[in-house]
């Protein structure tokens with residue numbers, strides 16, 4: 044299973060060949076739309092995949108950077124005699140599956156799968172997510188034996204866009220490099236907050252002592268060691284693995300921290316290439332939805348200088364004005380990895396209209412308005428920002444009773460800073476902090492909840508994202524007079540993309556929803572709470588959301604039409 048994914052390519056170049064019929068339609072659409080009938084030319088893998096990407100993937104898969112490996116290894120290149128139990132099986136909503144890394148210890152891929160479970164019932168391809176609500180971690184720390192949140196999909200996380208890139212649901216990171224370094228030296232790899240220096244020393248040791256003898260090294264980097272690859276001078280290094288001089292590092296003389304930074308650079312290069320299928324102009328091409336837009340000559344992305352909000356409005360106007368829509372049917376293509384028709388028909392179209400429609404603020408008889416695109420802006424289906432849709436309140440009230448979240452005491456900046464350990468996430472400066480507000484709700488402790496962005500914003504232990512977060516929290520029109528707007532961040536989470544969600548269920552930061560129908564039903568209830576003044580810190584966008592039960596099937600069909608065959612190959 045693990046070896047099914049030997050070679051990968053940049054996503055931009057793929058996706059079209061699988062449905063030649065669609066390709067022909069696409070080309071005719073392009074020809075009519077912009078006067079260019081020429082097929083886009085795509086580079087080959089060796090031209091387009093930088094060496095740091097390929098080496099980065101090996102690092103992403105390497106199972107030797109964890110605390111378990113550090114404490115159980117005999118030597119860096121020897122296999123473990125007993126693997127970490129955390130990777131022996133994989134949790135799913137329907138029991139467990141055999142772990143692809145059984146006998147080893149945790150790596151990035153253990154929570155961010157791709158093709159490991161291709162064709163396996165109740166599993167299948169993933170967009171770098173796992174199958175469970177919260178992922179098991181190698182060793183219990185404080186009250187955590189699982190990650191506080193659902194492992195989100197990673198495809199498209201680094202999709203280029205205007206404005207800052209925020210990573211994790213709470214915006215803890217603004218660069219992938221800082222995320223990689225923190226993850227490899229943190230709880231997900233079994234390291235506790237007091238072990239940062241130990242973690243860095245171990246990770247550097249693995250890189251320095253690696254001799255390239257592993258099966259992984261044979262498959263990904265021609266059996267060359269990390270040290271050889273990073274030095275970049277050995278004649279055996281083929282051009283696809285030869286780092287440019289600016290990226291080379293002599294691991295014999297480099298500091299431990301420099302080695303960790305080198306790893307972070309390479310894994311980040313790898314992650315930047317994990318994108319949904321796009322053509323050379325950055326236009327999405329993989330899903331039935333994308334093909335529907337093209338064959339109907341609907342705008343697929345904003346014009347130069349057009350805001351995303353204006354583009355979404357224009358798309359709505361053009362979609363509703365469509366006289367004779369050309370539908371996408373099973374004749375136009377098929378899915379390899381999904382047991383469903385490749386289609387965009389009348390129901391999907393109805394769902395798209397509900398999705399884009401902005402209801403009037405007072406509601407009335409103005410129904411079938413999802414206002415979803417206020418936050419999930421096409422074509423990325425995210426605004427890359429934070430909102431409170433009520434998921435944390437929903438979880439908390441399910442455990443403690445309706446109305447309980449409204450009464451939860453949430454401290455001011457002064458109060459939480461004075462009682463850091465009681466309220467804030469653990470860090471090396473505060474190893475004993477209990478992380479009470481980045482936690483699943485619990486029947487035995489009503490002080491636990493997940494307040495999302497609130498944990499990071501103005502948190503002195505997280506200096507990196509503060510400038511970018513400040514610009515978002517205190518953007519034009521927001522009231523920042525008290526605590527620089529801290530209260531407005533309560534229970535806000537990063538807006539996920541909606542592309543290819545079938546490959547990253549379950550949904551929401553807590554994984555509480557398994558199906559699209561459940562998600563839409565949640566929005567009906569949560570927007571209703573907001574209209575009744577019963578959603579704490581409700582998002583203003585919910586005033587323009589007016590859904591009925593009749594909208595569930597159409598919106599679910601539309602979300603399904605954003606599916607594509609992601610396989611990283």
Ligand code: HEC
Nearest residue numbers: 150151154178190192193194195200210211212226227231
């Ligand atoms: C134990 C499971 C686990 C491991 C191991 C793990 N992750 Fe994650 N990952 C998660 C979870 C859970 C989240 C969501 C975190 C949150 O929002 O609090 C996440 C989020 C992310 C994101 C953010 C995506 C986005 O759009 O914001 C990236 C990128 C990522 N992980 C990369 C990595 C890398 C690189 C590694 C290896 C160094 C790694 N992960 C190891 C569980 C894991």
Ligand code: HEC
Nearest residue numbers: 413415418430434536537538539550551552562566582584
């Ligand atoms: C106010 C902004 C906002 C609006 C409006 C909104 N969403 Fe969301 N959506 C979010 C945020 C933020 C999340 C993540 C919430 C969480 O995990 O706590 C999310 C999560 C989701 C998810 C789960 C994705 C995943 O990977 O887990 C789906 C599906 C979804 N929204 C669909 C919709 C639909 C359909 C509508 C319209 C009916 C809609 N959203 C309206 C902001 C919004």
